[in-house]
Amino acid sequence: MSTPAPLPVPTPAPESANTSPSAAGSGPTAAELLDFVRRVAADAEIVASLPLDPEGRTWIQLEGPGGSEAWLIGWPPGTGTGWHDHADSIGAFITAAGTLKELSLAARLPTDGWKTLELTEGIDRSRELATGQGRAFGRHHVHEVLNESVTEHAVSVHAYHPPLPRIRRYSRSGDLLRLEQVERPEDWR
Incomplete structure (x- = not known):
């Protein structure tokens, strides 16, 4: 699908404490990204x-x-992302309609220099995110997002900073995680 020009999103009033700018030049925090995706998800016209x-x-x-x-x-x-991370970007996402499931790893993986890792027991996490529920995450967060419904669409809002320099895609077989591909922005735009 070709990507149309970005939609403008209303900015909050300056007096909102939850949206105050981060330290000069550092960009928004994960909490600020989460606040942003919440506001967008609440805007029925944008959704x-x-x-x-x-x-x-x-x-x-x-x-x-x-x-x-x-x-x-x-x-x-029945759609999903497959296992991936957003490299050096922090992020946040929220379900704006329907329900999504996030599977994630509660461990920081090495950033580069590996093709296959054996995962330790107990690092798998699973959370169901119904309409209005979301989360923020840090750099190198490995996860998979799924719409497990057999009948209903889901809609979500995502934000990343810095803008995604790359996405690393993984395959998983039991406790083995294998780096399969590295995508750059030109691959998904």
Whole structure:
């Protein structure tokens, strides 16, 4: 799907303590990104602007705060991302409609120089994120996001800072995690 021009997203009033700028030049914090995705998810007009496709995910790029990258994403029933991370970017996402499931690893992985890792017991995490629920995450957060519904679309809002320099994609077989591919922005835009 080709990406249209980013949708403008209303900015909050300056008196809002939750959206105060970060230290000069450092960009938004994970908490500020989470606040942003919450505001966007609560805007029914923006959420309704996303065309939904029964065959595959759809997306619209949004204007994120403080130079961040943001997306509104539609998830048909039974779709998911596969295991991946966002490299050096922090991020946040929230479910704006439907329910998503996030599987993640509660361990920081080496950033480079490996192809296969054996994961230790007890690092798997799973959370269900119904409409209005979301989370923030730090750099190198490895996860998979799924719409497990067999009948309902889900919609989510995502924001990353700095804008995604790359996404690393993994395959998983039991306790083995294998780096399969590194994507750059030109691969998904």
